[in-house]
Amino acid sequence: MKFTILRELLIKIIYLVVTIVENKQTLNILSNIFLKVKDKILTISSTDLEIELTGYVKIYNIEINGNINIPAYKLLKICKSLSPGAKINIFIEETNRVVIKSGYSIFRLSTLSYKKFPKLNNIKKSLTDIKISIKKKILKKLIDYTYFAMANKDIRYYLNGMLIEICKNILSFVATDGHRMAICSTYLNRIDNYKKIIIPRKSIIKIKKLLNDNNNDNDIITIIFGSNYINLYMNNYLFTSKLIYGNFPDYKNLILINMATKLFVNRKKLLKSISRISVILTEKNSGIILRIINNKLIVQLNNIQKDEAEENIKINYKIYNLEIGLNINYLIDILNVFDNEYICIIFSKYNKSILVIQEQNNYFYKIESKHIIMAMLL
Incomplete structure (x- = not known):
């Protein structure tokens, strides 16, 4: 792997991707982010084994395609320490260490094999998955009006998240902690399906942050509702989360x-x-x-x-x-x-x-x- 990228482009994508990375991990590999360079596209991924976030950026100065793991926060701190407008050259030397070079600055970081970087297990895609498109400002409202009613560390695990239900042409977001309930609904065009999933609280908070980090509220976001996962495609990011299994309260009767x-x-x-x-x-x-x-x-x-x-x-x-x-x-x-x-x-x-x-x-x-x-x- 060997490529060159502007500091600002790299920082922008790392800032969001590292939100998935926790400072203290039981597995050392989870404190790393995965970089892949191929066909003039730099792909950066992070995961905590429940959530996965991948960002994409197009670059032209690619000499060698390849994959590598880099400690997430070390890379972010290095990029922030460099001067605005700096060009960053990243490559792997013979000792299998990753080299980050910009001007007179050179950093050499130890790295783990990219083959060890985990992927979300048991993500099952099927013909019953439902795909919808929605404006970002509408999705933001659906989450903003409901997320605060989610339970936190409740013994009723299915309350520690948000119910999303598609019933014909109505999309509803529902959250409750047993003492209050928030329900927010909007209408969809040309959707005649039924789907009901529960997204974990942590995933909702991450999605909310992603939506707030981009100022264009007219962007179209594509959502895929699977049997045990949800995908959100927004701009140059792909967010994937596992789901919670459980029987959410029948909110319509409440x-x-x-x-x-x-x-x-x-x-x-x-x-x-x-x-x-x-x-x-x-x-x-x-x-x-x-x-x-x-x-x-x-x-x-x-x-x-x-x-x-x-x-x-x-x-x-x-x-x-x-x-x-x-x-x-x-x-x-x-x-x-x-x-x-x-x-x-x-x-x-x-x-x-x-x-x-x-x-x-x-x-x-x-x-x-x-x-x-x-x-x-x-």
Whole structure:
């Protein structure tokens, strides 16, 4: 292997690929990235045996094709230490060490055999796989509106991830930790299939980072839903993840049916009100009270030191004696990610939960978000 590449091109692709690499690995090979040069294409891959990320960049100064493993963070630090615009020459010397040369700087790194670099096992491609194309900005919204509701290290392992369901022409992302649930759906063109998979939490976080690292929201992303894997093709990257096996809760039956009270409220006003009264919040108290009295939504907070804070918001709804206790952080999560000026809040009968709804409908796409927060005793 021997090739030359601009510093900025190499850093750009390494920055994303090394996000899969953990600093402390049980297997030394997993702290390496795999480089392959062939047909004027440099391919760089990383894996943790559950996730694999591959980046591609076209280069012209290739003298010898080949493959090599390089310690990921050492290579990144070397590239960052070089001057902007520098040309980097990478090749293998006779001692099988990799040489990184730029100007008067020369680095020689020990390397492991490229044949030892692992690939994801048991990835099964079949005719039942479903392939869709979606705009990046839509996929970002589907994840942004739901990811925070995923469980983390829950004994119910199937909750430590996100359900993705394709039902005819509707694509839905669903997450829950048992106390709240987030559902976000959009419409697809010319899709008449059914597929349901659970993507691990770590994979969703990595996908979210990949989507945020590229500024062109109109890019088209191709997704392949397999029986035990998912592939995302975005720009010059291929992301692959294994799936979680399990029975995700039947979210359609958990959406509130018996609606007692439905009101619309200014999202920013509600968020500011909650933020102001949260100054008396304590670590042992995460509860907030929502109360509707005489065309007012009252937001109230008490703590164990018997401090109290209250905010009033005018609403166009008149009802008495409606009160519910909620986890303040769950409500803030929703208000922070939503975009609309007004949101719909539906209070269930017997004040057991609330349903918060946002719809975004324009010529290019339609996205519907539903969030359920279970009541808590205060």
